[in-house]
Amino acid sequence: MHYGIDVGGTKTEIAIFDRHWQRLDHWREPTPAEDGAALLTLLAAMVAEADRRSGARGTLGLGFPGVIDDRGCLVTANLPGLRDLPLAPALSGRFDRAFVIDNDSRCFIVSETGPGGAAEGATHAFGAILGTGAGGGAIVEGRLLTGAGRFAGEWGHLPLPAAARERYGLPLLDCGCGLEGCLETYIAGPGLVRLHCHFGGESSSAEQWHRALLAHERSARLAHECHLDLLGGALANVVKLLSPQTIVIGGGLSTLDEIVDSLPAALRRHLFAGVDVPMIVRSRFGAASGVRGAAMLGAGLNGERLA
Numbered sequence: 001m002h003y004g005i006d007v008g009g010t011k012t013e014i015a016i017f018d019r020h021w022q023r024l025d026h027w028r029e030p031t032p033a034e035d036g037a038a039l040l041t042l043l044a045a046m047v048a049e050a051d052r053r054s055g056a057r058g059t060l061g062l063g064f065p066g067v068i069d070d071r072g073c074l075v076t077a078n079l080p081g082l083r084d085l086p087l088a089p090a091l092s093g094r095f096d097r098a099f100v101i102d103n104d105s106r107c108f109i110v111s112e113t114g115p116g117g118a119a120e121g122a123t124h125a126f127g128a129i130l131g132t133g134a135g136g137g138a139i140v141e142g143r144l145l146t147g148a149g150r151f152a153g154e155w156g157h158l159p160l161p162a163a164a165r166e167r168y169g170l171p172l173l174d175c176g177c178g179l180e181g182c183l184e185t186y187i188a189g190p191g192l193v194r195l196h197c198h199f200g201g202e203s204s205s206a207e208q209w210h211r212a213l214l215a216h217e218r219s220a221r222l223a224h225e226c227h228l229d230l231l232g233g234a235l236a237n238v239v240k241l242l243s244p245q246t247i248v249i250g251g252g253l254s255t256l257d258e259i260v261d262s263l264p265a266a267l268r269r270h271l272f273a274g275v276d277v278p279m280i281v282r283s284r285f286g287a288a289s290g291v292r293g294a295a296m297l298g299a300g301l302n303g304e305r306l307a
């Protein structure tokens with residue numbers, strides 16, 4: 001048996017998989033995001049309950065939101081209770097088995113290149129999650145790329161090119177990471193809403209922008225063209241650095257055909273002549289990639305053992 005846990009800012013999910021990666025059981029608990037000790041206790045109790053339900057002692061992987069820094073601490077606004085707490089040592093006293101931790105964006109691409117995933121078997125792949133933020137993770141030479149500082153794949157915090165900002169007259173925006181002008185603030189869901197407002201539209205969610213686009217509103221169309229140009233340029237940077245054969249798109253924006261179907265052409269404009277645009281596919285497991293990828297890391301697929 002393999003267990004995967006996806007710790008979110010509001011809910012924490014655990015899933016039990018068999019050796020063929022069929023999900024046998026799963027459930028969720030509210031996350032005590034403000035209380036680190038309570039969260040660690042909850043995780044231990046969920047694993048004990050998984051042992052009871054499965055009648056086994058499964059391998060264990062955990063995915064967390066945000067970035068794990070080189071002290072092993074989580075950098076995220078979503079789980080204030082775990083701030084400045086080196087995760088692996090804090091967890092090792094709670095579980096009676098080895099485990100792997102990583103961030104949810106990396107769990108996503110491990111899941112999507114694993115058994116049954118949208119890029120199953122790909123040895124060079126990039127996972128781009130476009131939701132409230134722009135997360136990412138890369139598989140290179142068949143292995144999950146972590147990097148010396150463990151923040152490899154953070155494409156959302158590359159800067160928007162100054163030329164692109166000038167072309168569209170965009171403001172320089174502060175990012176939650178402490179930098180300014182990060183791509184994430186323009187290309188993730190809230191960024192698309194900002195672009196819509198920038199071009200004179202009125203929306204407070206990507207769904208509202210989408211409805212305006214379907215209603216042929218000019219501001220929504222201008223925002224769409226600008227967003228595709230910025231997103232195409234951002235993904236082209238990833239292609240130039242990592243040369244993936246497949247890019248898997250996840251997160252809320254991946255459900256919109258107008259974005260996903262237009263991406264190959266948008267990338268093409270930012271790549272050298274003669275360079276093929278990678279295959280661009282939607283995620284197969286969506287939000288369930290978090291538990292699945294964590295479980296696969298815990299089972300030793302693509303991963304390294306941390307604790």
Ligand SMILES: [Zn+2]
Pocket residue numbers: 156157175176177178179182184
């Ligand atoms: Zn940033």
